[in-house]
Amino acid sequence: MLVAGRTGTLLLLLGAAVVASMPWWASSYHLQLASTALVSAMFALSLQLLVGGAGMVSLGHAAFFGVGAYAVYLLPPGLSIGLTLPAAALLAGVAALPVGALSLRTRGFFFLMVTLAFGQMLFFLFHDTPLGGGKDGVFVTRPAFEIFGLLWEVPRRQRAQVLLWVNLGLLIAMYAALAALMRTLFGHALLGIRANEDRMQALGYDTRRIKLVAFVIAGALAGISGHMWAMTEAFVNPEFLSWHRSAEALLMVLLGGIGALHGPILGAFAYVGLGEAATLITERQRLVEGLVFLAVVLLLPKGLAGLLPRGKEGGR
Amino acid sequence: MSALEAEALTRRFGGLTAVADVSLSIAVGELHAVIGPNGAGKSTLVNLLSGTLPPSSGRFRLGGQDVTGWPSWRLAQAGIGRSFQRTNVLREMSVFENVRLAAQAAGFAPGLWLRRAKRAAAPIEAARAALARVGLEREGIAGTLSHGELRLLEIAMALATHPRVLLLDEPLAGMGPEEGERVAALLKELARDHAVLLIEHDMDFVFAVADSMTVMVDGRVLEQGTPTAIRASDAVREAYLGTDA
Numbered sequence A: 001m002l003v004a005g006r007t008g009t010l011l012l013l014l015g016a017a018v019v020a021s022m023p024w025w026a027s028s029y030h031l032q033l034a035s036t037a038l039v040s041a042m043f044a045l046s047l048q049l050l051v052g053g054a055g056m057v058s059l060g061h062a063a064f065f066g067v068g069a070y071a072v073y074l075l076p077p078g079l080s081i082g083l084t085l086p087a088a089a090l091l092a093g094v095a096a097l098p099v100g101a102l103s104l105r106t107r108g109f110f111f112l113m114v115t116l117a118f119g120q121m122l123f124f125l126f127h128d129t130p131l132g133g134g135k136d137g138v139f140v141t142r143p144a145f146e147i148f149g150l151l152w153e154v155p156r157r158q159r160a161q162v163l164l165w166v167n168l169g170l171l172i173a174m175y176a177a178l179a180a181l182m183r184t185l186f187g188h189a190l191l192g193i194r195a196n197e198d199r200m201q202a203l204g205y206d207t208r209r210i211k212l213v214a215f216v217i218a219g220a221l222a223g224i225s226g227h228m229w230a231m232t233e234a235f236v237n238p239e240f241l242s243w244h245r246s247a248e249a250l251l252m253v254l255l256g257g258i259g260a261l262h263g264p265i266l267g268a269f270a271y272v273g274l275g276e277a278a279t280l281i282t283e284r285q286r287l288v289e290g291l292v293f294l295a296v297v298l299l300l301p302k303g304l305a306g307l308l309p310r311g312k313e314g315g316r
Numbered sequence B: 001m002s003a004l005e006a007e008a009l010t011r012r013f014g015g016l017t018a019v020a021d022v023s024l025s026i027a028v029g030e031l032h033a034v035i036g037p038n039g040a041g042k043s044t045l046v047n048l049l050s051g052t053l054p055p056s057s058g059r060f061r062l063g064g065q066d067v068t069g070w071p072s073w074r075l076a077q078a079g080i081g082r083s084f085q086r087t088n089v090l091r092e093m094s095v096f097e098n099v100r101l102a103a104q105a106a107g108f109a110p111g112l113w114l115r116r117a118k119r120a121a122a123p124i125e126a127a128r129a130a131l132a133r134v135g136l137e138r139e140g141i142a143g144t145l146s147h148g149e150l151r152l153l154e155i156a157m158a159l160a161t162h163p164r165v166l167l168l169d170e171p172l173a174g175m176g177p178e179e180g181e182r183v184a185a186l187l188k189e190l191a192r193d194h195a196v197l198l199i200e201h202d203m204d205f206v207f208a209v210a211d212s213m214t215v216m217v218d219g220r221v222l223e224q225g226t227p228t229a230i231r232a233s234d235a236v237r238e239a240y241l242g243t244d245a
Helices: A006-020 A028-054 A062-074 A081-103 A108-128 A156-182 A185-203 A207-233 A243-256 A263-281 A285-299 B042-049 B072-077 B095-105 B121-134 B147-160 B177-193 B203-209 B227-232 B234-239
Strands: B002-013 B016-027 B031-035 B057-062 B080-083 B165-169 B195-199 B212-217 B220-225
Touching: A006 A156, A028 A062, A028 A156, A028 A185, A028 A207, A028 A243, A028 A263, A062 A081, A062 A108, A062 A207, A062 A243, A081 A108, A081 A207, A108 A243, A156 A185, A156 A207, A185 A207, A185 B072, A185 B095, A243 A263, A243 A285, A263 A285, B002 B042, B002 B195, B016 B031, B016 B042, B016 B195, B016 B212, B016 B220, B031 B042, B031 B177, B031 B203, B042 B165, B042 B195, B072 B080, B080 B147, B095 B121, B095 B147, B121 B147, B147 B165, B147 B177, B177 B195, B177 B203, B203 B227, B212 B227, B212 B234, B220 B227, B220 B234
Parallel strands: B031 B195, B031 B212, B080 B165, B165 B195
Antiparallel strands: B002 B016, B002 B057, B212 B220
16 A cells, blocks of 8 residues: 655645644634544544455444444543543454454455444444433543543643644554554555455465454554544544444545555545535535545545655555 | 375366366376366366365365365465466566565464564565566566466466465466476476476477376366376377377
């Protein structure tokens, strides 16, 4: 998979610097919006490991986002983020294990349908049982900013900016970790599976096991993004697990480009920005969004990432 | 001891028996050719021996171990390397990455998963060696190779997995005469340290390189033996060689 080249990385870092400086020039509303985009980018990035990494198109990925978000609700309030974040990742990863083990018996279109079914099952688990506090969602206490026993009391009016920085830092860490992962032997094997799974099997790769590991990692990362969403909004809702959100993330991946690791980040920001811009112009924002998506798909086969200078191809 | 031993392998597709009661054994250092008219079940046999298809009945052993019903990846790990009748490579990747991935597959244990691909020397060396052995010097994306070069790439990939048994399904198909001669020499050399099962239509070539042969017709073994014995067989001449001989 394409990892951003030197110029591309510089541009991405420039973008990160702009986002990091927002507390000094943007309204608190826009800080919130930027956090939303950052968390969406994390979620889409976790999906990219499946779609761009191994050619697995899942429509159930939001389930793990939702499990991560609900971890904040299910864990006792007042815990530190140093505890809740790994717990959310773990829970989501654990949920992804059986779902992946069963869905990966299929491929292609059937995989899409089976993940959709599992995703909706988890959605209804939180929607229709008392486990998740009801179908209308529920407010949660934000985990405390405390790492290694160091408690950081964040005053209320600084909360949005601190969350923005935490989300930005996590997104950068996630991108760096995935970029490193794709350079390993495991990452190369994944790309080989995306290119030609049958051939990889004939070479001696237990492709289902390799894909399952990727599926669990992607689930855990989706859990992290879900946790940060719950923490940013202080609210969780069964809708987090629904297939709409999975489809939205797929759209971000498509918009940004399947072939590039940084594609989903661009896609998420474009998606959130576009939705915002469209509401300024018209009440029929979905129409504007639809037209722009159509244009991107038709005019930019490599997505928005195709606009950045070419980098080196991992695995080529 | 034979490296590969098949015992009454049978594969049915509904009412059609594509491979019926085929038994054969190949030792390391032996090149065994399977010939037969189109539809005789030769490629199905290769698919059975490589685990792409499970057999309906019968058994087969690899180095004495019963491996019947193993999936293809496990058979590959156990020492079976194959090339495909229709070229099957990772077209969008580079020639080198194709072979490097093949080499990486050998003993790909989870403990190695997080090694940087660029720094993992063993598969890189093995890939270079395999490419050098088949004499493929091209670089770039695999999809841009000529037909003959792709056939060589197939063999290089099979070799890079360090197999004991090589199943080669029409490696010469569509090659020019010069390339063909090169591959013929390569096959003879490979047969020295591998057990090779070769499917090929070019009879002159087969009789020149094979140590032993199986003639298949309608999924069954018509005759087995040395090339000399096969050439002398009336049944083979009647059923198959008749038109040429």
